[in-house]
Amino acid sequence: xxxxxxxxxxxxxxxxxxxxxxxxxxxxxxxxxxxxxxxxxxxxxxxxxxxxxxxxxxxxxxxxxxxxxxxxxxxxxxxxxxxxxxxxxxxxxxxxxxxxxxxxxxxxxxxxxxxxxxxxxxxxxxxxxxxxxxxxxxxxxxxxxxxxxxxxxxxxxxxxxxxxxxxxxxxxxxxxxxxxxxxxxxxxxxxxxxxxxxxxxxxxxxxxxxxxxxxxxxxxxxxxxxxxxxxxxxxxxxxxxxxxxxxxxxxxxxxxxxxxxxxxxxxxxxxxxxxxxxxxxxxxxxxxxxxxxxxxxxxxxxxxxxx
Numbered sequence: 001x002x003x004x005x006x007x008x009x010x011x012x013x014x015x016x017x018x019x020x021x022x023x024x025x026x027x028x029x030x031x032x033x034x035x036x037x038x039x040x041x042x043x044x045x046x047x048x049x050x051x052x053x054x055x056x057x058x059x060x061x062x063x064x065x066x067x068x069x070x071x072x073x074x075x076x077x078x079x080x081x082x083x084x085x086x087x088x089x090x091x092x093x094x095x096x097x098x099x100x101x102x103x104x105x106x107x108x109x110x111x112x113x114x115x116x117x118x119x120x121x122x123x124x125x126x127x128x129x130x131x132x133x134x135x136x137x138x139x140x141x142x143x144x145x146x147x148x149x150x151x152x153x154x155x156x157x158x159x160x161x162x163x164x165x166x167x168x169x170x171x172x173x174x175x176x177x178x179x180x181x182x183x184x185x186x187x188x189x190x191x192x193x194x195x196x197x198x199x200x201x202x203x204x205x206x207x208x209x210x211x212x213x214x215x216x217x218x219x220x221x222x223x224x225x226x227x228x229x230x231x232x233x234x235x236x237x238x239x240x241x242x243x244x245x246x247x248x249x250x251x252x253x254x255x256x257x258x259x260x261x262x263x264x265x266x267x268x269x270x271x272x273x274x275x276x277x278x279x280x281x282x283x284x285x286x287x288x289x290x291x292x293x294x295x296x297x298x299x300x301x302x303x304x305x306x307x
Contacts, residue, residue: 010051010052011040011041011049011050011051011052011055012049012050012052012055013047013048013049013050014028014029014040014047014048014050017038017050017055017058020055020058020059021055021058021059021061021062022062022112022114023058023061023062023112024111024112024113026111026155026156027108027111027112028058030111030154031071031075035071035072035075035076036076037054037057037075037076038050038054038057038058039054040054053079056079057079057082060079060082060083060086061074061075061082063086064082064085064086064089065108065112066117067086067089068105069085069089070101070104070105070108071104071108072104099138099141102125102138103141103142103145105121106121106142106145106146106163107145107146107149107154107155109121110146110149110155110159110160110162110163111154111155111159113159115162115166118162118163118166119166119169122166122167122170123170125138126170126174131174131206131207131210132207132210132293132296135171135203135206135207135292136203136207136291136292136293137293139167139171139199139203140203140274140291140292142163142167143199143245143274144245144274146160146163146164147160147245164197164199167199168198168199168202171199171202171203171205171206172202174206174209175202175205175206175209175215178206178209178210179209180214180215181209181212181213181214181215182214183212183213183214184213184214184237184303184306185213185214185236185237185238185299185302185303185306186213186214186216186234186235186236186237186238187208187213187214187215187216187236187237187238187239187240187270188216188218188227188230188231188234188236188238188239188240189201189204189205189208189215189216189217189218189240189242190217190218190219190220190222190227190230190239190241191220191221191222191241191242191243192221192222192223192224192227192241192243192255192259193221193222193223194221194247194251195220195221195242195243195244195247196220196221197220197244198219198220199244200242200243200244200272200273200274201217201220201242203242203292204240204242204272204273204292204295205217207292207295207296208240208295208299210296211295211296211299211300213299216234216236218230224255224258224259224262225262227239227241227259227262228259228262228263231263231264231267232264236267237267237268237302238267238268238269238270238302239259239263239267239268239269239270240270240271240272241255241256241259241269241270241271241272241273242271242272242273243271243272243273243274243275243276244273244274244275245273245274245275246275247273247275248275249275249278249279249280252271252275252276252279253279253281253283256269256271256283256286257283260283260284260285260286265285268285268287268302269285269286269287270286270287270288270289270295270298271286271287271288271289272288272289272290272292272295276288276289276290277290277291
């Protein structure tokens with residue numbers, strides 16, 4: 001191990017600290033800004049040098065993170081307190097976590113670049129919450145938190161993509177496990193050309209499959225003429241579109257108005273996703289779902305009308 005001497009204080013540079021503790025450089029710098037710890041010295045080139053006492057504390061913090069604790073609760077504690085906490089956790093004293101804690105932990109996991117741990121965390125959320133709560137509440141809130149963290153430069157675009165891919169992977173497994181139902185309604189699922197993202201669409205498909213609907217996913221970014229033609233060809237009961245948060249309310253309204261005019265009256269038009277939550281106007285012949293949980297009730301209502 002090559003130790004670095006600065007002002008007669010032995011220490012390690014940031015790359016060595018990352019190797020020694022498993023805590024990423026991004027996370028170290030974020031804690032330094034947010035909590036004032038760690039407090040590296042600077043060498044004559046202006047590079048960070050971390051004293052050995054701080055590295056010891058960082059190792060303890062990493063072990064507590066592995067036990068599911070969040071940085072805000074531990075980073076500013078003394079080394080003795082952290083040692084005591086680790087002992088307490090080893091004796092089975094686990095603290096319950098609220099949703100804000102869970103979302104903070106998600107961001108920290110993204111910054112640790114530990115994909116297997118991120119997968120285990122997301123799987124545990126799914127198992128503990130069940131499909132409906134996982135999709136309608138947790139993933140919606142996590143999406144928002146990841147978007148905010150990306151805007152604030154807490155995490156990078158590649159870390160946000162990593163989150164999206166891992167969540168999509170879990171939801172796809174769920175969809176596959178449900179298989180295809182023969183029951184109505186028969187729902188065509190897609191997005192319009194300006195919406196290339198699949199996560200919102202997968203969330204809707206998972207909820208529909210859980211309701212034993214026939215879900216016909218046609219991928220993303222389908223032109224309106226193609227959507228209308230497919231709706232007729234597959235004799236669907238409804239077309240369900242998903243709009244992400246980046247979609248402006250005005251363009252959602254104009255898109256839905258145009259598609260509604262192209263669809264036969266007998267085919268319903270549903271729209272959901274983060275973008276729809278911002279739409280305040282009612283459109284004749286269009287169902288808007290600002291919250292994904294409303295889809296379950298809408299399917300039940302549709303079936304009662306059919307019966």
